[in-house]
Amino acid sequence: MDYGSLLVKIQTHLSAQSGNNGQSYCFHNALHTRDVVKATEEMSRHYKLSDEDHFIVLTAAYFHDLGYLSGGATDHEQRSADAATQFLRDNGVSVEVIEKVEGCILSTRMPQSPRNLLEKILCDADLFHLGKATFEERNKLMLQEAEKVQGVKIDKSTWRMLTISLLEKHKYHTDYAQEHLEEGKQVNLDALKKKQKKSQAKVEATSEKSRKPERGIETMFRITSANSQRLSDMADNKSNILLTVNSIILSVIVAVLLKALDSNPHLIIPTCLLMMGSVTTMVLAILATIPKIPDGYFKPEDVEQKSVNLLFFGNFYKTKFNDYQGAMNKAMDDKDFLYGMLTKDVYSQGVVLGRKYRLLRYAYGVFMFGLVLSIAAFVVAIILSK
Structure with missing residues (x-):
């Protein structure tokens, strides 16, 4: 099977649907998908995956967040996997390959649970930004998305604490990500803790000054x-x-x-x-x-x-x-x-x-x-x- 041509067809198929994203998902959008695909390609080259495995993990990267367009965050992984399965079936892909693509997508459900190298690659690519210099910018977009979807204003300190908890609990699954991203993730975590500490000190100082009249x-x-x-x-x-x-x-x-x-x-x-x-x-x-x-x-x-x-x-x-x-x-x-x-x-x-x-x-x-x-x-x- 010509996996290269099919990947081009997948890109065209998903580009046609990207206009349905609207303005609610300012993080889980086409830009995030491109970043995940880029990270996936980077790790695929490092591990020298076969053409079939490269196709599997890259297809999963393209489809992994498509479910947001048809129902939001809840169970979006299952909807994404279903969409990928339907597309691949329509294009004559084997059942074995389809099952592996579906397994990669479902493994990104939090908390992540990858069982093999391909699933580990996609899970790490999905959260690649946690260890990158662009983390602060991407985290702000994630906050904006959460506020728009939930329809409420989220306190920055509360969001910062949730993000700190995520970074502390998260671990990269592949050796490549651990080697190239763990240090950057720790830098981002330390920066968040420093900001949180300053914010709490400011709140405590304000509270001390403003006693109940x-x-x-x-x-x-x-x-x-x-x-x-x-x-x-x-x-x-x-x-x-x-x-x-x-x-x-x-x-x-x-x-x-x-x-x-x-x-x-x-x-x-x-x-x-x-x-x-x-x-x-x-x-x-x-x-x-x-x-x-x-x-x-x-x-x-x-x-x-x-x-x-x-x-x-x-x-x-x-x-x-x-x-x-x-x-x-x-x-x-x-x-x-x-x-x-x-x-x-x-x-x-x-x-x-x-x-x-x-x-x-x-x-x-x-x-x-x-x-x-x-x-x-x-x-x-x-x-x-x-």
């Missing part, structure tokens, strides 16, 4: 609590408005419309729609204002574990004063306990507000659509009755 924290809790109370009052007022308006509507329905249904049967459906909308709105408005109160007790172990919020009356209104006073004295002597209670209090207010406003949203929605639907029904009923 207690007055600012207390102001924050006070303002947050006041805002929550104001929003709760607004929610109650909105509920009262809905209850008042719908009470008037129900009164009109009972006093006027229900009496007129005997002589105007065509108004039965619109009247029922209006009544159902009003009743449903009132039920939702009432649910939004119904308070939920706990049993009024707290246990001594709750105080020991700092898990009770002594600032909410629902947790202590049935508790004896002496027990409550002792718990509060302990809380006032423990800043973490006190701030923890304030945090729980703010959070609890937020949970209650979330429930209130969710029910109010439903209530206003039912009221609006019910009113529009009822009026439309009245208009249709009057027109049809003529």
Whole structure:
């Protein structure tokens, strides 16, 4: 078989698909594939591989990251191997060669697990950049890719720690890579550790200088609590408005419309729609204002574990004063306990507000659509009755 011509065909085939990469994969792109192929060729020449073995490992290098284009990083090795298998079958390559190409690609799955020289060559070529001078630039591209794919900003210090862990655990499998790349990888690792050490020292210095401003924290809790109370009052007022308006509507329905249904049967459906909308709105408005109160007790172990919020009356209104006073004295002597209670209090207010406003949203929605639907029904009923 003419392996040289088939390699040219592989390059053409993959070049046609490279435009599908998009902008998300700024590391695992055509440039990375070219680097891996170049490193593979370098080691293939060193080990004086046969034409068939050279074809196998080079084909695996070309295809090893193709799976990124059809599903991202997860299981991309298997998709890459499947794509290579399909292409080679279509071009009449033997099953034995195909299986070796597939084995090389799958061996790059982290943690790498090469079983023979060809697989070791591809694994080392895939991470060739760890020992090169271009490592810092390639690592930045890897960070950018991770941020774009995950859709979140990754802290540089966190990424640096992950990279340090990778370099410390990684080992090259071939003698060639160990001889030519281990020293460079150690240089890159030392540089990362040096940067991380400086970053941590800077964070510690900043932390030492910026102690928690207690007055600012207390102001924050006070303002947050006041805002929550104001929003709760607004929610109650909105509920009262809905209850008042719908009470008037129900009164009109009972006093006027229900009496007129005997002589105007065509108004039965619109009247029922209006009544159902009003009743449903009132039920939702009432649910939004119904308070939920706990049993009024707290246990001594709750105080020991700092898990009770002594600032909410629902947790202590049935508790004896002496027990409550002792718990509060302990809380006032423990800043973490006190701030923890304030945090729980703010959070609890937020949970209650979330429930209130969710029910109010439903209530206003039912009221609006019910009113529009009822009026439309009245208009249709009057027109049809003529």
